[in-house]
Amino acid sequence: MGLISWLENNMMDCPYKKYFDVECMGCGMQRSFVALLKGNILESFYYYPALFPMLIMFFYLILHLIFKFKNGAKWLMYIFIINMSVVVISYAIKLML
Numbered sequence: 001m002g003l004i005s006w007l008e009n010n011m012m013d014c015p016y017k018k019y020f021d022v023e024c025m026g027c028g029m030q031r032s033f034v035a036l037l038k039g040n041i042l043e044s045f046y047y048y049p050a051l052f053p054m055l056i057m058f059f060y061l062i063l064h065l066i067f068k069f070k071n072g073a074k075w076l077m078y079i080f081i082i083n084m085s086v087v088v089i090s091y092a093i094k095l096m097l
Contacts, residue, residue, distance in 0.1 A: 007034050025091045049090040053083040 011031070016024040032048035044051060057079045064072035 004034060004037050007037070023091075023094060025087050027094075050083060050087040053079065053086050057083050 007030070011034075014024055014027050016022055017027060026048075028048035029051060032044045032051045035044035035047060036051065057076065060072075060079060061076060063069070064076060069075070
């Protein structure tokens with residue numbers, strides 16, 4: 001049993017969706033990550049568009065912690081703002097559809 005099949009079989013339920021029947025701002029992230037691991041980039045983007053900027057942010061954070069970039073904290077703040085903008089915009093679009 002591989003990592004991808006294990007992840008597919010052990011996905012967590014969203015409490016907001018389960019109890020209130022409303023998707024939260026993070027709904028779709030697990031499915032998006034699994035789709036990305038399978039190589040389905042468009043499907044991954046469809047499930048959760050903010051996954052890509054989030055992965056870039058975490059990757060840059062790790063690099064900044066290792067190499068101590070001069071303006072690394074400032075760039076992380078900009079990437080975070082972009083990431084949260086993508087989260088909010090994609091969530092608003094999801095609610096309208």
